[in-house]
Amino acid sequence: MTDSLFSKGVTEALNFSAVEHLCIGEPDWLRERREHAWALYEQTPMPTTKLEEWRYTDLRKKLQLDTLSLSQATVVPDNPTAWPKPLRKAMKEDRQASGHIVVIDGHVVHSDLEAELIAKGVILSSLHDAIEQHPNLVGNCLATEAVPPEEGKFAALNAALWSDGVFLYVPAEVQLNTPIRVTRWLSEAGVAQFGRVLILAENASRISYVDEILSDDFSEQTFASNAVEIIAKERAQVQYVSVQRLGRGAFYQSVQRTLAHGDATLDTLNVALGASVSRVDLNARLLGEGANSDMLGLYFGDEDQHFDFNTSQDHVSPHTASDLLYKGALDASSRAVFRGIIRVKPTAQRTNAYQTNRNLLLSGNARADSLPNLEIEADDVKCSHGATVGELDPDAKFYLMSRGLSRIQAERLVVLGFLGEVLSKLPLGGVVEKVTRVIEEKLSQH
C-alpha cells in the first residue's frame, strides 16, 4: 500500500463501484447523498496523529482498511432458532421492551413494536423500509443535520457505504415506558460493516433506546462503523445507551451526534467493553434554550485493548446544561484516551457545563491519556472539568480486607464501586446487570 493510495482512501473493496452497487433500487436523493459522501471521503485525508483529535490513536498502526472487503452476508431468516446462540442469550437477558430490532451482519432480520405504539404513530423499522415508506421524514434528516459526511473521513465513509440501519420516530406527546432494544451481531471476519441509526423524537415525547453490538473474536481485522443521529425536539426526553461487546480483532468506530432543542433532555451512555480498538466520537449540541444533556461513559480494558473517546459539548443557547462523566478501569496493557471539550458560545449565557474523566490503572503497563478541554466565550456561566488517573484506593482496599475480604475480593469490589457510579446514573433494566457481569468476568482475569 502506498501513501498516496491510502490518503485517497481507495481500497480494493471500498470503492466507488461499491457505492454504485448500493444505490441500485434506491431513490435519486439517496444516490446523490451517497455519491457526495464518497467524493468527500476521497478528498479528506486519512487522519494522522498530527491531528489533535487523533493524537493518541495511530490509524496507520491500528486500521488496515485496504485489507477489508465489503460484507457478503445474506439475509438470515426472521426465526430466532436460526440466530447465533450468543445473540439469543443477549436478548434473553433483556427485560421488558416496547420493541426490538435484530441486525445480523448488517441486515435487519427482525423488527417488532407494541401494537398500541404503532397505533399512536410510532415508527420502528429498518432504514431501508423507512426510506420507502416515509421518504420525507427520513430524507430531511438522514446524514444532513446531525452526522453529515462533512463531519470527517469516517462520517463520509459511513454516509457513502451504509448497508442498513434503524429508524425510530416518536410522534409528539407519545411516551414509551420501556426501552426499544436493538441487538446487532457480527459474524463475518475481515469485512467492513456500516450501520446507521436515526432517532427523531417529536415535542414532549419520551423514549429510551438501547443498542448492543456483539460478536465472537475475529481471526482477521473486522471494521464495524456506526453513525448515530438523534434529534430531540422541544421538551422531548431521550435516553440513548450503547453497549459495545465485540470480540477481539474488531475495530469499532462510532460517530454520534445529539441535537437537543428547547427544554429537551438528551442523555447518552456509552459502554465500551469489547473490540481491540474502539473509537467513539460524540458531539452533544444544546441548541434550544433550557436543553439538557447528561453524557455518561464507562470502559474496562484488558489485554491490549485500546479505547478512544472524543467528546464535545456545544452550548449555543442560554440556560443550557450538560454534565459529562466518563469512568474507566484499565488492566494489563490496555489503554484509554479521553479527549473532551466544552464549548460555550457567546450566545449561551447562564450555561452550566461539567466534564469529569476518571481512570483507574490496574496494571503497570496500562496507560491513560486524558484531555479535558474548555473553550468559554460567555461570561455568565458555571463550567468546570476534572480528570484523574490513579491506582486503586488503598484505604478502601484496606478497609474491606479488615472486614474479612480477601485482597482479590476487595479489589473487585472497589473497582465495581468505582464503575458502578456511572451505571447508577442511568439504571436501565437489563443494562446494569449485563454490564456488571461482563466487568466481573474481566476482573476475574485480573
Added chain:
Amino acid sequence: MPRNETVQDLQLDEYKYDFVTDAEPVYRARKGLSEEVVREISAYKEEPEWMLNSRLKALQVYESKPMPTWGGNLSELDAVLDEIYFYVRPQDRMEHSWEDVPEEIKDTFEKLGIPEAERKVLAGVGAQYESEMVYHSLREEWEKQGVIFDSIEDGLKNHPDLFREYFGTVIPTQDNKFAAMNAAVWSGGSFVYIPPGVHLDTPLQAYFRVNQERMGQFERTLIICDEGASAHYIEGCTAPVYSTESFHSGVIEIVVKKNARFRYTTIQNWSNNMYNLVTQRALVHEGANMEWLDGNLGSKLTMKYPSCYLVGEGAHGEILSVAYSGDGQHQDTGGKVIHAAPHTTSSIISKSISKGHGRSTYRGLCKVHEGAHHARSNVECDALLINNTSRTDTYPYIEIEENDANVGHEASVSKIGEEQLFYLTSRGISEEEAMAMIVRGFIEPIAKELPLEYAVELNRLIELEMEGSVG
C-alpha cells in the same frame, strides 16, 4: 493601597512603561533573519568557532520547522519577522558600575525603578537593553562565595567549559521552532552559577527592556544551581507602545542539581504589540525543588509554558501562573511537568482573568513515564471572566503510563459573583473598588508568593486594568 485612595489618585497611566528613550544604538543589523545576520552577531560577540556553527545549524532547523498552527494566531508573524531587527547593539561594552552606563539608558532603568530596588533588596542585578546586557552586578559577598552572575556572553568567555557542558542540553535546538530561532540569534540574557551549598537569601534580578521600534529580543539564560544550593531569580520585561509589532523569544535553561532549590519569577508586562514566545525549562534532579512563578500581564500574544523535567528521585516541581488578558491580548500560557523518576511530585496552579475582548488560555501537560512510580501531581486552573466578550480556554494534557501514580486536574470558570459584589457594595464600597477587591482575592494565592514590591505592583496593575470594567 490605602482604603480610600481611588484608582485615579494613583495617577497611573494606561501603560506606565510607554516611554521611549532617545538612545542611539552603536550598531544595528539589517532587518529580517538571514545567515549574514547570524554571522554578524557571532562576530560581534567574538565567539569561538563551535558557537558560530551551532548558530548556523540552528538557523537551518528554524527554517525547516513549520510555523505552529496551534496556540495563538501566528498567521501574521512571518510578515512581522521580515520587518524586525534581530540584533541591535546599544553600547560597546557591558558595565559593572551603574555610573558608567550611558545616560539615556540609565534614565530608562531609573524610570523603571531598577537601581533603587537593587540597593534595597537584591543580591544582584542585570539589565538588558535591546540585544545586549548593558549592566550586570553582583554583591561582593556572593562573588566571594563563588556565585557567578554575568551576561550570557561573558559566561561563554569566562567560563567556557561550564558553559559548553550545559548550553543547549535542557532545551535542544530541535525542541521547537522558536527555540531554534533563539539558538541562531540569541543575544543577551544571564549566566548564573550557584556553587554547592550556597544559599542566596535575596533574589537576583534581570530586567529586559525593548526601546526601539520593530525590535526583536532573543535573550538566552543558563542557570546552574549546584547541589544543595538555593536561589531566586526574577525577570521583568517592558517596552514602549508602538504601532508596529515587536518580537521577543527567550530561552531559559535551568539545571537544579541534587537537593538544590531554585525559584524563577517572571513578571512580563510587555506592551500590547509584542509577540512573546518563550521556552523555559528546568531539569530537576534528585530531591531538588524547582518553582516557576509566571506572571503574564502584557504582550499581544504570549505562548509560554514553563516546564519541570523531574529526572531524579523525589524531585518536586511547582508552577504558579497568573495571566491577565485585556482587549486585543491573548495569553496562551500554562506549564508542563514531566515525571521521569519515582516519588516525584508536582503542582500547577493557574489563575487567569479575561477582560473586554481578551482571551486567556491554559495549556498544560502532566506526563508520568513508566517507572515513575509513586508520582503525584495536581493541577488546578481557575478562570475569571469579566465581560461577555471575554474568552477563556483550558487545554490540559494528561498522559499516564504508570499505575502507581495519582494525578488530578481541576478547572473552573466563573464570572465575578453577584453575591460577592452585592455584599461589598452593601458595605459602602463602590462597585469598581469591589470588583478590584474580588479580583485581588482571586489572584492572592499567587500574589502572596511574590516579593513584596512585585505583589504591590501586580495589585496596582490589576486595579488599573479593572478600571472601567463595571457594567
